[in-house]
Amino acid sequence: MVTNNPFSLYTPLLIQNIRGIGLVDTGSELSVISKKFILLNKIPFVTNNNNAILRLAGKNNTINRIGRTEPIEIKYNGKTSTHTFEIIEFDDNDQTDVILGYEILPKLGIALTGVAHNFDDTVIFDDSINDEIIPNNTHDGYIK
16 A cells, blocks of 8 residues: 555554554545544544534535544654544545545645646736846936
8 A cells, every 4th residue: 555656645654653554635624533443542532422424525425423532643754743633434445544634734744736826827917026236227317
């Protein structure tokens, strides 16, 4: 699963000093962790008592919110941080332990580059100031 491919979105990390596999998902508003991983590794969590749901991408795509972890330690690529994850049941065939949403990425030093913010046919107004110094040219009306 984890490869040397620089474009792979699967990535290794330590969760409470336990090896885990994360999936970087820049489209996710929150980070989630597998219920199976939480129970197997006895990671403390708070259960959901109000029957809340999480809305996922796609029409009518919701799941029951199980709860959230206490703030837990994450070690990734030389950085250490803490984070609170939502807990969901992953598919039995899923080989990842966490999905890393965009809110945790800056904490881990993960960045998305090269993403366009304008259409290619957009004309961008250049309002920069030309502060180039031209010798013997003043704006006081006198030519020197």
